[in-house]
Structure formats: C-alpha cells, structure tokens
Amino acid sequence: MVSRIVVAGGGIAGLSAALLLARRGYSVDLVERDGPPPKDLSDIQEWQRPGAPQVRHPHMFLGLFRHLLQTRLPDVHADLLAHGVDEVDMTAPPGVEAPGDATELASFGSRRATVEWVLHRAVRKQAGLRLRHGLSVREVVTDQGRVRGVRVDGAVLDADAVVDATGRRSPLVGAFTKEAEESPCGNVYHSRFYHLLDGVPKPPTFLVPVVFAGGAGFGGGLYAHDNRTFAVVFARLPEDEALGRLRETGAFEAAANAVAQFGPWLRPGSAEPIGDVVPMAGLTNTWRELSPDTPDGYLPLGDVLCTTDPILGRGASFALAGAAELSDLMDRHQADLGAVSAGLRAYAERELRPWYEDGVHDDVERTRSWRATVDGRPEPPAGLPLAVLAALAGQQDHRLWELAQLRANLMASPDSLDTPEVRERLDTVLATGWEPPVLSPGPSYPELRDALTAHSG
CATH class of the missing domain: 3.30.9 (D-Amino Acid Oxidase; Chain A, domain 2)
Structure with a gap:
C-alpha cells in the first residue's frame, strides 16, 4: 500500500503531479525550496524564484498543455481564464472558417509565474496535500531497492514514493543515472x-x-x-x-x-x-537514462529526464503530460511501484525521446546557419522546414493546417508530417503558383x- 508520497519541486511538474495524485486519494507532501507566491496576482512580477530561472522569460503554452489542463485540471483551466489568460483558437488559420469535423485546438501565452500562481491556488484548497516552502530535498532514502523517504535539510521525511520534479539540475537523479546525453542548444x-x-x-x-x-x-x-x-x-x-x-x-x-x-x-x-x-x-538538450537498480518508487518527471531548448516551448507541456501519465500509472498499478516506475520510463522513451532528438536536430541546424551568417560566409539557401511550410500552406488547404498544428502543439509525433499525403497536398498547393509569405521581414x-x-x- 502507498500511504505517503513526497513531491520534490514546486514548478509546473511538481504542482500538477501533487494535485493529480492528491485527487486520486494519496497523501502528498509537496516540498519546494522557493518561497510562496504573493497573495495578489498584481504582485506576481515581484515573486522571487531562484530555483526556476526560466520563470523570468517568455512562455507559450502549447495545445497539448491546454488540452491536458482542460481535461485533467478543468478548475485550474477555468481559473486561468478568469485571471486574465486569453486563448488563441488554432482550429483554423485567421480569417478561415474551420470545417465541421476539424480538431479543436487552442494555445495561450502567459507569464509562467501566472500559471504557477493559479496552480498554487488549487494546491492550497486540495485536501490531502501539504505544501512545505523553504525546504530542499537533498537525497532519496532507500532500503532494499525501495524508496523509504527523502532527506530534507538534515531531517528525513518518510515516504513510499518520491516524485522528482526538481528540474534539469536535479540534486537527486545523479544517484540513479546510468548515462546522460547532452547537446548544447547553441544560444x-x-x-x-x-x-x-x-x-x-x-x-x-x-x-x-x-x-x-x-x-x-x-x-x-x-x-x-x-x-x-x-x-x-x-x-x-x-x-x-x-x-x-x-x-x-x-x-x-x-x-x-x-x-x-x-x-x-x-x-x-x-x-x-x-x-x-x-x-x-x-542551455543544453539533455536526456538521462536511469540505471537498472533505480529503486522502486523513484519517479522523475519533466526536465529531470528530458530537457529541450526553451525556445521551442515544449517543457511545460512535457511536465504536465508526465504528471498526467504518472497519475494514470498510479491508478492502474496501485501499490506496485516497480510497475509504475517501469511504466514512467517506458512513457519517456516512447513519447519524449523522439522530441528530444527532434530538438537536437533543430538546434544543430540553426546553429550552423547562424554561424554562417555571423561569419559572413555564403550559405546555400535552405527551404522552409516541412512543418513551417505545411502550416503556411494551411491557408490554402485546411488539412495541411490541421496536421501542421497538431505536430507543432505536440499532439502528433515529430515525424507525423513525413507522409505521402502531406507531400501530395503541398505539391497541389504549390502547383497553383502559391508562395509562402515572408515570416520575418527584418x-x-x-x-x-x-x-x-x-x-x-
């Protein structure tokens, strides 16, 4: 029986995981090193988050994030809308009417701190969830291949499982990492x-x-x-x-x-x-593989296992998606934390690894192009990436728009556009004499x- 879960880290991954697990009936302690958010949203710009420097940079919350909020945490979604977040309907290009069978799709831009502020409001009201600010989880305590608790600033907090949501610089994952891949983002x-x-x-x-x-x-x-x-x-x-x-x-x-x-x-x-x-x-793209002897009940989420270039805007979606997957695995396997741990790693390999490789490829190509420009070297003109070309051609063919937006919003796989259908539709649009508009005139x-x-x- 799992009687107590510690969630380490109070960013999007930790807050959403703690909420979803508490709503499954688990007793959850959420431990966060930074202080609490201000009472009033109007003061959010002054919230100090040294443990999460990305909060001080722009964010776009993609369709996957919005979909998961709407379906898994509908109260949080509604509260965001009530506190000044405006969604962008991406079902069809601007000025184009979507067909009746179009897939509903929306995203939104928001300060990261605003999203976390709203999540904190839900956490404070959630039964079975205790939030502990100003504490740092230093170590996972194990015994005979199972998690028994965490060491928090010199004391031990008993737990049957620990959700590691402490981010790309996790102080915990190193003890369980078999190997790590890193590729510089180049920016x-x-x-x-x-x-x-x-x-x-x-x-x-x-x-x-x-x-x-x-x-x-x-x-x-x-x-x-x-x-x-x-x-x-x-x-x-x-x-x-x-x-x-x-x-x-x-x-x-x-x-x-x-x-x-x-x-x-x-x-x-x-x-x-x-x-x-x-x-x-x-900044680096990072992928971590856990060792076979990782203890049952150590459950890493978000940037702990997979970090991608922030410019791509994928991290928040992966954090919430991982929390939702963990919640489902806990519901399915109950006390079998070995099965939960294995399922979470299989999910990361299946769902996150392709996006990690996609991000590495994009960063390498962009860095090569930027260096040629900065050095004043001539570079053969490159065509628009398939994903961009398909989105732009979506003004002429709604199916191309839909497929491109599903991929861009992480609701389809990275290779989902590499199909005969997409290429045939693009050829048809290009044959009309259509040319893609200039995305960035200067x-x-x-x-x-x-x-x-x-x-x-």
Whole structure:
C-alpha cells in the first residue's frame, strides 16, 4: 500500500503531479525550496524564484498543455481564464472558417509565474496535500531497492514514493543515472517584460501569441501574455559578442525598436517595462537514462529526464503530460511501484525521446546557419522546414493546417508530417503558383548589429 508520497519541486511538474495524485486519494507532501507566491496576482512580477530561472522569460503554452489542463485540471483551466489568460483558437488559420469535423485546438501565452500562481491556488484548497516552502530535498532514502523517504535539510521525511520534479539540475537523479546525453542548444537568451498602458488596444500577433523576428544570425520574438503583459526576447550565439550587448538595457531597447513588427507594441505611449533585461545561458538538450537498480518508487518527471531548448516551448507541456501519465500509472498499478516506475520510463522513451532528438536536430541546424551568417560566409539557401511550410500552406488547404498544428502543439509525433499525403497536398498547393509569405521581414543580422553599434555611439 502507498500511504505517503513526497513531491520534490514546486514548478509546473511538481504542482500538477501533487494535485493529480492528491485527487486520486494519496497523501502528498509537496516540498519546494522557493518561497510562496504573493497573495495578489498584481504582485506576481515581484515573486522571487531562484530555483526556476526560466520563470523570468517568455512562455507559450502549447495545445497539448491546454488540452491536458482542460481535461485533467478543468478548475485550474477555468481559473486561468478568469485571471486574465486569453486563448488563441488554432482550429483554423485567421480569417478561415474551420470545417465541421476539424480538431479543436487552442494555445495561450502567459507569464509562467501566472500559471504557477493559479496552480498554487488549487494546491492550497486540495485536501490531502501539504505544501512545505523553504525546504530542499537533498537525497532519496532507500532500503532494499525501495524508496523509504527523502532527506530534507538534515531531517528525513518518510515516504513510499518520491516524485522528482526538481528540474534539469536535479540534486537527486545523479544517484540513479546510468548515462546522460547532452547537446548544447547553441544560444543565449535576453528577455524583458512589458505592460500595455491603459487604453492601448492589444495589437495582433501572427497565428500564435508570438510576433517573430530574425531567423538569420539571431532569433527573436514578442510573446503576448496574460493581463496585457508581453515579453520581448532575443536569442544569439553564445560566442557572438557583437550581440552580447543585448544584456545592457539601452542596447536591448535599441534592438527591440529596430524590429518594425514590434512597433505597434513598443511605440512611445503604448507600453512600459515591468522588469529588467534578464539573460539565460548554459542551455543544453539533455536526456538521462536511469540505471537498472533505480529503486522502486523513484519517479522523475519533466526536465529531470528530458530537457529541450526553451525556445521551442515544449517543457511545460512535457511536465504536465508526465504528471498526467504518472497519475494514470498510479491508478492502474496501485501499490506496485516497480510497475509504475517501469511504466514512467517506458512513457519517456516512447513519447519524449523522439522530441528530444527532434530538438537536437533543430538546434544543430540553426546553429550552423547562424554561424554562417555571423561569419559572413555564403550559405546555400535552405527551404522552409516541412512543418513551417505545411502550416503556411494551411491557408490554402485546411488539412495541411490541421496536421501542421497538431505536430507543432505536440499532439502528433515529430515525424507525423513525413507522409505521402502531406507531400501530395503541398505539391497541389504549390502547383497553383502559391508562395509562402515572408515570416520575418527584418531586421537582418547586420541591421540589428548596427542598431547596437549606433546605441553605443
């Protein structure tokens, strides 16, 4: 019998796992090193989360995340909508009516802290769930191949199972890791949050809650978030010191103002910053394999086993999906924690590993392209990736749109577009003379670099 579960880590993976397990009737202790969120959402920008630096950067919550919220945690989904989160209907391209049999699909942009704030509201009301802030889980205590508890700042907290949701730098998983793969993401981020001023209409985005910039030598975007907030982010090569000045407030603002498509959001009198420019470096795609003698009841979730480039926006969806899978496995296998552990690892291999490999491939190709641009080397023009081309051609063929959006929102496998049907439909659209629109008209890499140089002058 499983009488007590400790969830280590109070991010999206830990909060959602604790909620779902408590609602299955388990007694759950959720242990989180950072302090609690503020009482009022209006103060959320001041919430300090040193254990989760990604909170300070933009987020887009993909269709898989929204679907799981709506079906597994409907009260949390409704509370998000009630607290200023706007969904984007992706059932059909803007201005196109979806057929009656179209798959319902939506995503949303939001500050990560807002999503966690709403999850905390549900946690505080949940029977059988105790939340302990300001404590760090240091070690999993085992005996004869089974979890017996966790060591928390010198004391031992008894438990039959421990859910490790402590993220990519987990202090626990190393003891049970057989091997780990790492591949650098090849980028450094610089982000800043803003708030639209009262009376300013919310400008449009492109298909999803993002306005894109760059694509040759650098990346960038403006992410629409909850309650009229938004974030601007630039991504550059780690070794690119010409763009390294993005870490400076004035240089960052000069770069943002050099992006014409950001103009409706950032023109004078439209918005004000609500935070500093924040960097994020040292990013890797990581995959961990657990050793065969991992104790029954050690249950890693989210970034602990699989970390992908944050620019792809997949981590939150994988965290919630893993929590939902764990809840189902616990319901199916009850006290057989060996079967639960095996099922969770099989799920990761089946569902997450393909996306890890997809992310590594995308990062390698993007890094190669950016380096050619930054070094001024000619590079053979590359066609649009199949997933992007299919989404754009979806304006002409709804089936292409649907298939592309299901993949982009993690509701179909990475290879789901590599089919004769998709290629035939694309050929048919291209045969009409249609050409894909320009996704990011500027600025070019030299133009962005010049904007930074002009600022220094």
